[in-house]
Amino acid sequence: MEAALLRGSPDGSREPGPRAEAVPxxxxxxxxxxxxxxxxxxxxxxxxxxxxxxxxxxxxxxxxxxxxxxxxxxxxxxxxxxxxxxxxxxxxxxxxxxxxxxxxxxxxxxxxxxxxxxxxxxxxxxxxxxxxxxxxxxxxxxxxxxxxxxxxxxxxxxxxxxxxxxxxxxxxxxxxxxxLEPLNPAATRVLLEELAGGKVSNRVVAQVQARALGNPLLSAMFLREQLDAGTVLKRRGTLVWTGAVSYSGALAERVAAETSGLGPAERYAADVLAVAGAVPPLLLLQVADPAAVERLERDRLLTSGPPGTVQLKDPVLAAAAAALVPHGRAAEIRSRLDAVAGGSFLRTGREPSSAARRTAATAAVYAAADLSRRGRWEEAAAAARVCLDASTEPDADGGRRPDLASELFHVFLRCGEVHQAADLLARTEQGAADTELDGGNDLCGGTVHALGGRADRALDCLERAIAQFEEDGSAHLLALARTAAAYACLVLDDVETARAYLAAAVPGDPGPDRGDPAASVAVHTGPWADLTACFSGLCAVRGLSAAAAGTGPDLPGTLLVLAAAALQGRPGAAGELGTTAAGCSGDAARMYLELAEGLTASEPAAILRAAERAYGRGQFLMAHEAARHAADLSRGAADRPRLRAATRLANTSYRMLRTSHSVTDRLPELTGFEQRLALGAAAGTSSSHLAAALHLSPRTVDWHLGRIFAKLRVSGRAELRECLETEEQRT
Missing domain, CATH: 3.40.50.300 (P-loop containing nucleotide triphosphate hydrolases)
Incomplete structure (x- = not known):
């Protein structure tokens, strides 16, 4: 069995193939x-x-x-x-x-x-x-x-x-x-990674999801087929997609098994559906034998397709069947469909009303994008939220518009609405059909997590993106992924790895062993270039500068870099941040203005308000650093209420930065004695009762609890109990 599951890897070693025991x-x-x-x-x-x-x-x-x-x-x-x-x-x-x-x-x-x-x-x-x-x-x-x-x-x-x-x-x-519902893309990723025994790029997930529509058996079969054919390869420990789909081997055998009992008339009807994808029932009955179509329906080889159509039941098998139809027969079927439909079948589009709605939605999205570039973030964010449904819901023919969703994603990032960008990305990954944003969901997810300061999550996504882009030769996207990964490593205090990523983030370098200059792109403009410049600036703030390439960050990126520099104590950064943000509107502009005001005047109230805004927008690293500043200033001013509020926010945002920062993950770091005290306090047991059970004085128990709360980054019993309950529900 083990020998039968071995596959050849690109570097000549033998890589284990899908593991049959993986169960969703x-x-x-x-x-x-x-x-x-x-x-x-x-x-x-x-x-x-x-x-x-x-x-x-x-x-x-x-x-x-x-x-x-x-x-x-x-x-x-x-x-x-x-x-x-x-x-x-x-x-x-x-x-x-x-x-x-x-x-x-x-x-x-x-x-x-x-x-x-x-x-x-x-x-x-x-x-x-x-x-x-x-x-x-x-x-x-x-x-x-x-x-x-x-x-x-x-x-x-x-x-x-x-x-x-x-x-x-x-x-x-x-x-x-x-x-048993169809697997959504997140569940499909888990299944594929269990089958592969390692990471899988989102491109592979999207390709599998688009064909198997969340069917676990077909997902596993399709992955095995592509591994056998070399369409899916391992790069940097990640399975990546390389291009042409294979429909030979197991998929062809499955098609043969499904259609082995069909007569000539039924097989022709099945070929029509395989070639056309989805056909209105009346048109299918005109092209194929009605009795044969009825037998296909009785044998459950047909299912409902996009509104007003029927199609073969399994997308993977339908695509495999289409690949197996001889070219001459496929051309004859297309010609006959077009002739019977009066020359309109192969050129049909959306209904006029649907097309008009799409045109209006497109105009609204690009208007929001223009507002976001000019710093009018309040108007841009409001317009983007109105366009959300149009960008992620299927249209009349069952398709989606990832171009609109991609543009909205960048609108939210420019507006500083990191949590809204993350929510949009999550919406594209709901349901059985996956929608991949421009650049790929791995890169988009890594960008969102990096801007939010969640560095470990960012690296997990970015490493998959880098492996895929090195295979594709997508130089400008590779530059962004490497620069963002360098910043994430700096946040994690891994300077050497960050330096290696940043050195490799050279525009036009498609990655190792891909030296084709035709695939290289020296300079790129647009949102990806703006983000690359932004992450380069953030790296420089943390002491690691990249070779100058292209232009500097756009207005939103400039403000992010200035805010990071101000929080790091760079002279003049706070004043420049206030001046630059003065011409912008919206909650993000108010956040930058309050941060600049508070840091310039050493005013903890303004800094704390900025930290609260940053946390609400999903910018957890900024929230954590600003809240710590507010806490330090409040401590010096003996402002105990504000000190408690700032400390609580600093702790809350700290727990969002890494998965290992959760209270549940940090509990095992305590001694057995400290764990008993922590869990007892969280359960509501008083210090007197804890002291009596441990033969200690209540003051000694309180002293130990103070040290425990500091280690767990909680402000007291109430926050400890709240964290444990919330984390248990998430688990």
């Missing part, structure tokens, strides 16, 4: 929920599309039942669905055929046989594809379950395909349901 979290959770329901005496239905993992859930549950259960395994089949009791044929083979017409006698006979087989143990009847079991068999099984003679563990694609009696039984609340 939702499948593990569904199995746990089903097991719990069975132990409580409730039957279970597991629903989900083909390949969603229903069989894995069932196998996991059956393997964990133990010796106290007796299991009867059945399987539905489309060939049996129209014949009474065919699903129980092996149980009823001893009965004379004339007795099969008496359902009461059949029920009594099955009950007696199963009771004998169970031998005093709890009987579980497992049925795969229950929707394809004949109605008579379903009725018998439900009667057994209603009478308490057995528990049912069944898989179905959807409840609508089941008998009305089974649907009523579920509606009565007599059965527990575990619904």
């Amino acid at each position: 979290a939702q499948i593990r959770n569904a199995a746990a929920g089903a097991m719990e329901a069975l132990t409580e005496g409730k039957s279970v239905l597991v629903t989900g599309a083909a390949g969603a993992g229903k069989s894995t859930v069932m196998a996991t549950v059956l393997a964990g039942l133990g010796s106290g259960y007796s299991v009867l395994q059945l399987r539905g089949s489309a060939s049996w669905a129209g014949k009474d009791f065919d699903g129980l044929l092996w149980l009823l083979s001893e009965l004379p055929p004339e007795l099969l017409s008496d359902p009461v006698y059949v029920l009594q006979f099955v009950r007696r046989v199963l009771k004998e087989k169970a031998a005093g143990r709890r009987l579980v009847i497992s049925v795969e594809n229950m929707g394809e079991l004949d109605n008579a068999s379903v009725a018998v099984l439900l009667q057994l379950c209603r009478a308490g003679c057995a528990l049912l563990l069944a898989t179905v694609r959807e409840l609508s395909s089941c008998s009305s009696e089974l649907v009523r039984w579920w509606a009565e609340g007599s059965v527990h349901r575990e619904a």
Whole structure:
């Protein structure tokens, strides 16, 4: 088995291929929920599309039942669905055929046989594809379950395909349901990284998601196919996408298995759908044999596509089938479709109303972008929020507009709305279909985390982006990713790695072993160049300067660099920050003005207000550094209320900077004695009670608690309890 899973890597070494044991979290959770329901005496239905993992859930549950259960395994089949009791044929083979017409006698006979087989143990009847079991068999099984003679563990694609009696039984609340939904891009990433045993670039995730639409089985199959074909390679420990999709090997075999029983007419109808992708039903009936189309629908090879169309059920298999259609046959199909549709099928566009809405949305987005470049951030951010739905929701033909979402992403960054940019990125990754922003979601995610000061998260994204860009030869994006990674390393106090990243961030350098000058781009302008200049400036503030390349940062980048320099105590930076921000509008401008005012006049109230604004906008590093300044000034002025507020904000923003800064992660760093005190205090136990239990004085306990709170970066009992509860909910 191990030898069969080895793949060749680009450097000639042997890399392990996908690990077959990887199981998505939702499948593990569904199995746990089903097991719990069975132990409580409730039957279970597991629903989900083909390949969603229903069989894995069932196998996991059956393997964990133990010796106290007796299991009867059945399987539905489309060939049996129209014949009474065919699903129980092996149980009823001893009965004379004339007795099969008496359902009461059949029920009594099955009950007696199963009771004998169970031998005093709890009987579980497992049925795969229950929707394809004949109605008579379903009725018998439900009667057994209603009478308490057995528990049912069944898989179905959807409840609508089941008998009305089974649907009523579920509606009565007599059965527990575990619904397996398509994996979203984040869950697909987890699955692929478990399969690959390492990092996977977002380009690979997007390619898999676009074809498998969250189907775990097809996702794994597609990844294996591309690894075998060399379309997916390992660079810097990350799987990256290299280009042409392969549809040979396992995918071709799967297509052959799915279509092996089709006659010539059905195969032609399937080829039409494979070549066209999605076809209006009336057009398909004009081009292909209606009876053949009906048989494809009956065999569940068809599914609904974009509004008003039908398509082959699985996108990966549809694409594989299209690749296997001979060129001449594909050309004939396209020509016939165009002829039957009056020359319009291959040139159809959106409805006029949809196109008009898209045109209006595009104009609004680019107007917001123009406002953001000129520092009119209040108007720009408000306009961008109005355009959010238009940029991320599918349009009339099922497509998306990543160009609009990408432009809005940069609008939010220019406005200093880091949390809004992060929310937009998360919205593009919701649902079964992934939308990759310009530059890739790895780069966008790394940029957001770096600007927010979350350096460890930024590096995780940026390392994947760098590996992908080195493969692509995307020089300007590679320069940004390396410069942002250098800044993240500086925030993490890793100066040597930062220096290496910054030295490699030369415009026009596509990466190692890619010396083609035609692929190099010497100078780039636009949002990526502005961000590169911004991160270069932030690196310089922290003592690491890059070779000058291109122009300096734009207005938003300049203000970020000035704010960082002012917080680092650079002379004159605070005054310049106030002067530059004076011509801007919006919450970000007020944040910069308050920070400049507070640092210039040593006024903790203004600095604290700026820190609060920074935290609310997702700029956690700025919030942390500003809050610490406010706390130091408040301490010197003996302003205890403001000192408490500033310290609390400094601690809260500190915990946002790294995953290892959480209270839960820092608890193990305490001694056993300190942990007992911390958890007792968080639980509300008074110092007197803690002291009595530990044979100490209350003052000694309070002294220890003060040291513990300082180590955990919390202001007291209330914040410690709040942090533990919040982090437990997130987990």
